[in-house]
Amino acid sequence: xxxxxxxxxxxxxxxxxxxxxxxxxxxxxxxxxxxxxxxxxxxxxxxxxxxxxxxxxxxxxxxxxxxxxxxxxxxxxxxxxxxxxxxxxxxxxxxxxxxxxxxxxxxxxxxxxxxxxxxxxxxxxxxxxxxxxxxxxxxxxxxxxxxxxxxxxxxxxxxxxxxxxxxxxxxxxxxxxxxxxxxxxxxxxxxxxxxxxxxxxxxxxxxxxxxxxxxxxxxxxxxxxxxxxxxxxxxxxxxxxxxxxxxxxxxxxxxxxxxxxxxxxxxxxxxxxxxxxxxxxxxxxxx
Amino acid sequence: xxxxxxxxxxxxxxxxxxxxxxxxxxxxxxxxxxxxxxxxxxxxxxxxxxxxxxxxxxxxxxxxxxxxxxxxxxxxxxxxxxxxxxxxxxxxxxxxxxxxxxxxxxxxxxxxxxxxxxxxxxxxxxxxxxxxxxxxxxxxxxxxxxxxxxxxxxxxxxxxxxxxxxxxxxxxxxxxxxxxxxxxxxxxxxxxxxxxxxxxxxxxxxxxxxxxxxxxxxxxxxxxxxxxxxxxxxxxxxxxxxxxxxxxxxxxxxxxxxxxxxxxxxxxxxxxxxxxxxxxxxxxxxxxxxxxxxxxxxxxxxxxxxxxxxxxxxxxxxxxxxxxxxxxxxxxxxxxxxxxxxxxxxxxxxxxxxxxxxxxxxxxxxxxxxxxxxxxxxxxxxxxxxxxxxxxxxxxxxxxxxxxxxxxxxx
Ligand SMILES: Nc1ncnc2c1ncn2[C@@H]1O[C@H](COP(=O)(O)OP(=O)(O)OP(=O)(O)O)[C@@H](O)[C@H]1O
Ligand SMILES: [Mg+2]
Numbered sequence: 001x002x003x004x005x006x007x008x009x010x011x012x013x014x015x016x017x018x019x020x021x022x023x024x025x026x027x028x029x030x031x032x033x034x035x036x037x038x039x040x041x042x043x044x045x046x047x048x049x050x051x052x053x054x055x056x057x058x059x060x061x062x063x064x065x066x067x068x069x070x071x072x073x074x075x076x077x078x079x080x081x082x083x084x085x086x087x088x089x090x091x092x093x094x095x096x097x098x099x100x101x102x103x104x105x106x107x108x109x110x111x112x113x114x115x116x117x118x119x120x121x122x123x124x125x126x127x128x129x130x131x132x133x134x135x136x137x138x139x140x141x142x143x144x145x146x147x148x149x150x151x152x153x154x155x156x157x158x159x160x161x162x163x164x165x166x167x168x169x170x171x172x173x174x175x176x177x178x179x180x181x182x183x184x185x186x187x188x189x190x191x192x193x194x195x196x197x198x199x200x201x202x203x204x205x206x207x208x209x210x211x212x213x214x215x216x217x218x219x220x221x222x223x224x225x226x227x228x229x230x231x232x233x234x235x236x237x238x239x240x241x242x243x244x245x246x247x248x249x250x251x252x253x254x255x256x257x258x259x260x261x262x263x264x265x266x267x268x269x270x271x272x273x274x275x276x277x278x279x280x281x282x283x284x285x286x287x
Numbered sequence: 288x289x290x291x292x293x294x295x296x297x298x299x300x301x302x303x304x305x306x307x308x309x310x311x312x313x314x315x316x317x318x319x320x321x322x323x324x325x326x327x328x329x330x331x332x333x334x335x336x337x338x339x340x341x342x343x344x345x346x347x348x349x350x351x352x353x354x355x356x357x358x359x360x361x362x363x364x365x366x367x368x369x370x371x372x373x374x375x376x377x378x379x380x381x382x383x384x385x386x387x388x389x390x391x392x393x394x395x396x397x398x399x400x401x402x403x404x405x406x407x408x409x410x411x412x413x414x415x416x417x418x419x420x421x422x423x424x425x426x427x428x429x430x431x432x433x434x435x436x437x438x439x440x441x442x443x444x445x446x447x448x449x450x451x452x453x454x455x456x457x458x459x460x461x462x463x464x465x466x467x468x469x470x471x472x473x474x475x476x477x478x479x480x481x482x483x484x485x486x487x488x489x490x491x492x493x494x495x496x497x498x499x500x501x502x503x504x505x506x507x508x509x510x511x512x513x514x515x516x517x518x519x520x521x522x523x524x525x526x527x528x529x530x531x532x533x534x535x536x537x538x539x540x541x542x543x544x545x546x547x548x549x550x551x552x553x554x555x556x557x558x559x560x561x562x563x564x565x566x567x568x569x570x571x572x573x574x575x576x577x578x579x580x581x582x583x584x585x586x587x588x589x590x591x592x593x594x595x596x597x598x599x600x601x602x603x604x605x606x607x608x609x610x611x612x613x614x615x616x617x618x619x620x621x622x623x624x625x626x627x628x629x630x631x632x633x634x635x636x637x638x639x640x641x642x643x644x645x646x647x648x649x650x651x652x653x654x655x656x657x658x659x660x661x662x663x664x665x666x667x668x669x670x671x672x673x674x675x676x677x678x679x680x681x682x683x684x685x686x687x688x689x690x691x692x693x694x695x696x697x698x
Binding site for chain 2: 183192
C-alpha cells in the first residue's frame with residue numbers, strides 16, 4: 001500500500017466545499033420557502049417574521065385561487081390554466097416541428113442562403129424581446145390577433161423557432177455522417193432517414209429543446225401582459241401579476257398561484273429527465 | 288454479382304486533384320484490394336463507386352450499366368464502413384433488416400435472410416441486442432451482416448478491420464475470406480494493411496497520390512513490383528534500394544553489365560547481360576544508366592566461400608526477432624576505408640540497408656559483413672523508377688505484359 005495515495009482526504013478538506021455550498025443553497029432556497037410560507041398561511045395574513053415556515057397552516061389561499069370565477073360565472077382559474085397550457089404546448093409543438101426540419105436542412109445541405117439564414121436566426125436571438133414589442137403590437141392589432149391565443153403562439157414561435165433550430169442543428173452536427181451514408185446505401189430516402197434514423201437518435205436533444213421552449217412560453221410575462229387585456233384570455237403569469245395590483249396586494253394569492261404554476265413544469269421535468277441522460281448514439285460508430 | 292469498371296475516373300475537390308485518370312476493372316466475383324498510404328485516394332475511389340461522392344470525370348459501370356448518375360440505392364452495392372456505422376437505436380436484427388424493410392421485402396423473406404446471415408456470421412444469439420452492448424468484433428460482424436442480407440452485386444469494404452485489435456483482425460480476415468468463398472460476390476476492399484492485401488486479394492491495386500501504380504496478383508506485386516514505390520510499399524521490412532550507375536563492358540567476346548554506386552559493385556553476365564545490353568540500345572530511357580538496384584532483405588546474404596562480394600555492410604543495429612534477425616547499416620564505400628562514424632550521428636532508418644539472417648547466426652555490432660546478392664532475385668529500376676523488365680529471369684515471356692504496364696503508369 002502506498003501511504004500517500006491511499007490516504008483519505010483530511011476531514012477539513014472534505015468539509016471545505018460544503019462551507020461554500022451550504023450557504024449558497026440556503027440563499028437560493030430561502031425565497032422559494034418564503035413564498036411557500038405565504039401560500040400556506042391562509043388568505044390575507046402577512047407575516048413580519050423572517051422564519052420561512054407558516055405560523056398557522058391553512059389551504060385557504062389555494063382554494064381561493066383555484067375557485068376564482070368572473071362576473072359571468074366563468075371558471076377563471078381553469079380558463080387561464082388552459083390558456084397557458086395551450087399557448088405553451090402549441091408554441092413547443094410548432095417550434096419543434098419546424099425547427100427539426102429546418103435544423104436538419106441547415107446541418108446537412110449546402111444551399112444558397114444557408115449561412116445568411118443561420119445568421120439571421122442568430123440575430124433574432126441577440127436582440128432583447130422588448131425591442132420587437134411595439135412592432136409586434138401594431139402587427140397583432142392590424143391582424144386582429146390581440147387577446148387571442150393564436151396570436152400569442154405566433155409571437156412566441158418567432159423566438160422559439162430560431163432557438164430550437166440552433167440547438168437542434170448543433171446536435172445534428174454531432175451525429176456521425178456514416179450512419180446516414182449507411183442508410184443511403186441501404187436504400188433509404190432523405191425523408192426516411194430523417195424520420196427513422198435522425199429523429200429517434202435525437203430524442204434526448206429534442207426533449208431538452210422542447211422542455212426549454214415550453215418553459216420559456218409558460219413563464220413568459222411581458223409579451224402576454226402587453227397583448228392580453230381580457231381576464232379570460234390571460235395566461236397564468238399575467239394573472240399572478242394581477243394579484244399584486246396597484247391598489248390591492250394579495251401576497252398569499254400570489255404565492256399560492258405561483259406554486260400551482262410551477263407544478264406542471266416540475267412534472268414535465270421529471271417526465272423528460274430520463275431522456276436527458278445522453279448516450280443514445282453510443283455503439284453506432286467507433287471512436 | 289457483377290463486374291465493376293472504372294474508366295479514366297477523376298476526382299477533384301476544388302482544384303485538389305485526389306484521384307487521377309484511374310482505370311481499374313474488377314472482374315465478376317473477384318476480390319480486389321486497394322492499398323496505398325494514407326491520403327492517396329482509396330476511400331474517395333470507393334465512395335465514388337458507392338455513389339456517396341460524385342465523379343468529376345470518367346465512366347463508372349457496374350454490371351455493364353453506366354452508373355455515374357445512378358443513386359446509391361439503385362447501384363446494387365453494399366458497403367461496410369471503417370466505423371461500422373450501425374444504427375444505434377435498433378437491435379442487431381433491425382440493423383440487418385433495415386435495408387430489406389426499405390425495399391419492402393415480405394417479413395418471411397426478411398426473417399430468412401437475416402437468419403441466414405446471422406448463422407453465417409455467428410450472430411444468432413445477439414439478434415435482440417443493441418450495438419452499444421456488443422464488442423468491436425461483434426459490431427463489425429453486424430456491419431458485414433447488414434451488407435450480406437442485401438445480397439448485393441458488389442461489396443465495398445473501407446478498412447473494415449482497422450478498428451480491431453491484432454488478434455481479432457486475423458480472425459475476421461479469415462472470416463471475410465470464407466465469406467467471399469461462400470458467396471462469390473465481387474468485392475472491392477480498401478486497406479492499408481499489406482498483410483490483409485496479400486492474404487485476401489485476387490489482385491491488389493496499389494495507389495499513390497491519386498495514381499494507380501500497379502494492379503496485379505499478390506505474387507506479381509511482390510515479385511515484380513512495377514516501380515520503386517510499389518517495391519518499397521509492399522513487403523516488410525521494405526526492399527533495399529540503391530542508386531547505381533550501369534555501364535557495359537566487353538570481356539573477350541562477351542558483354543557484361545556493371546552496376547556501381549552506393550557502395551555496391553555487381554557484375555551481370557550471361558543472358559541477363561545480353562538482354563540488358565539490347566534493352567539499353569533499344570530503349571532510350573535505360574540508356575543513361577542511372578538505375579536503381581532493389582533487393583529484399585532475405586535475398587541479401589553474408590558472402591561465404593567463393594561467393595562474390597558485392598558490398599560490405601558495417602553493422603550498426605541488430606534486431607533479433609526470434610525466428611529471424613534483421614541487421615541494419617549503411618553500405619560501406621569499397622574504395623575508401625571504413626569511415627569513423629561520429630557516435631552522435633544516429634542511423635537513419637529510412638535510408639539504412641537491411642539484411643535478414645537466420646536467428647542462429649551471431650552478428651556482432653560494428654562488425655563489417657561481406658554481402659552477396661541473390662542475382663536471380665534482383666530488381667532493376669530505370670531513372671524514372673520504373674521496373675526494367677529485361678532484368679527479370681523469364682523476361683522473354685514477361686516483357687509484353689510488363690511493357691504494357693509501363694505505358695499505363697504515370698511518367
Ligand atoms: N472534402 C474534401 N475536400 C478536399 N480534399 C479532400 C476532401 N475529402 C478528402 N480530401 C483529400 O483527398 C485525399 C484522399 O482522401 P481519401 O480519404 O480518399 O484517402 P485514403 O486513401 O482513404 O486515406 P486513409 O488511408 O487515411 O483513409 C486526401 O488527401 C484528403 O485530404
Ligand atoms: Mg480512407
